Amino acid sequence: MGFPIERRAEHGVGTHHKRHALLLNGKSQPSRPLGHGYPSAFQCFRTASVAEDAVADAVRSAKFNGYAPTVGILPARRAIAESLSQELPYKLSADNVYLTLGCAQAIEVILAVLARPNANILLSRPGYPYYEARAAYSHLEFRHFDLLPEKGWEVDLDRVEALADENTVVMVIVNPGNPCGNVFTYQHLKKVAETARKLGMLVITDEV
Numbered sequence: 001m002g003f004p005i006e007r008r009a010e011h012g013v014g015t016h017h018k019r020h021a022l023l024l025n026g027k028s029q030p031s032r033p034l035g036h037g038y039p040s041a042f043q044c045f046r047t048a049s050v051a052e053d054a055v056a057d058a059v060r061s062a063k064f065n066g067y068a069p070t071v072g073i074l075p076a077r078r079a080i081a082e083s084l085s086q087e088l089p090y091k092l093s094a095d096n097v098y099l100t101l102g103c104a105q106a107i108e109v110i111l112a113v114l115a116r117p118n119a120n121i122l123l124s125r126p127g128y129p130y131y132e133a134r135a136a137y138s139h140l141e142f143r144h145f146d147l148l149p150e151k152g153w154e155v156d157l158d159r160v161e162a163l164a165d166e167n168t169v170v171m172v173i174v175n176p177g178n179p180c181g182n183v184f185t186y187q188h189l190k191k192v193a194e195t196a197r198k199l200g201m202l203v204i205t206d207e208v
Contacts, residue, residue: 071097071098071099072097072098072099072100073099074094076099077094077095077097077098077099078093078094078097080097080099081093081094081096081097103130103206103208104130107130107131107134107206108134110170110204111131111134111135111138111140112138114138114140114169114170114202115138115139115140116169118141118167119140119141119167119168119169120140120141120142120143120165120167120168120169121135121140121141121142121143121168121169121170121171121172122142122143122144122145122160122163122164122168122170122171122172122201123135123142123143123144123145123171123172124144124145124146124147124155124172124173124174125144125145125146125147126147126179126180127144127147127172127174127178128174128178128179128206131172141167143163143168144163145159145160145163145171146159147177147180147182149180152182153177153180153182154182154184154188155173155184155188155192157191157192157195160195160199161195161199164199164201168199168201169201169202170201170202170203170204171192171196171201171202171203171204172203172204172206173192173203173204173205173206174206174207174208175189175205175206175207176207178206178208
């Protein structure tokens with residue numbers, strides 16, 4: 001099942017997120033597009049004018065024509081720290097924030113830091129496949145715990161405890177879930193944190 005190549009070519013890159021028909025058994029069938037994260041394809045996602053003006057002003061100022069710090073520019077890190085601190089019982093500083101060029105680079109950086117001989121990480125099943133690919137690249141063993149559909153795709157914490165050992169460095173949770181679309185409750189996230197604390201491992205919270 002797929003889109004006719006000539007129809008994709010009519011609209012260029014990202015067209016598969018815009019089409020509303022599939023070719024099934026030689027006949028066009030109605031479908032619903034699920035790729036709603038692309039502003040250019042879906043006009044309901046527009047960048048705020050204040051953000052567009054800020055980018056334009058930065059370009060015209062000629063103050064940023066060079067390599068940025070690899071951790072992100074200080075004003076951006078400071079703003080993020082201040083925003084996140086509003087919901088925390090403690091204050092973050094700009095030094096607690098590391099900015100990356102999207103989620104993929106964040107995964108690469110974190111797993112590279114955690115990689116060491118005999119280390120393993122715990123990943124959800126189903127889950128976002130880039131974690132497996134990057135873990136393999138970094139020579140990290142990955143083990144899978146299940147998400148439980150009968151419980152709204154919650155983490156199988158009993159399985160997490162069974163999988164973890166002295167070489168487990170981190171578990172990954174994706175919230176909102178990809179590909180299941182679930183959102184964990186506060187109570188469940190608290191149980192995840194308690195389990196990780198008991199097992200002595202970190203938690204990567206992928207919240208894209």
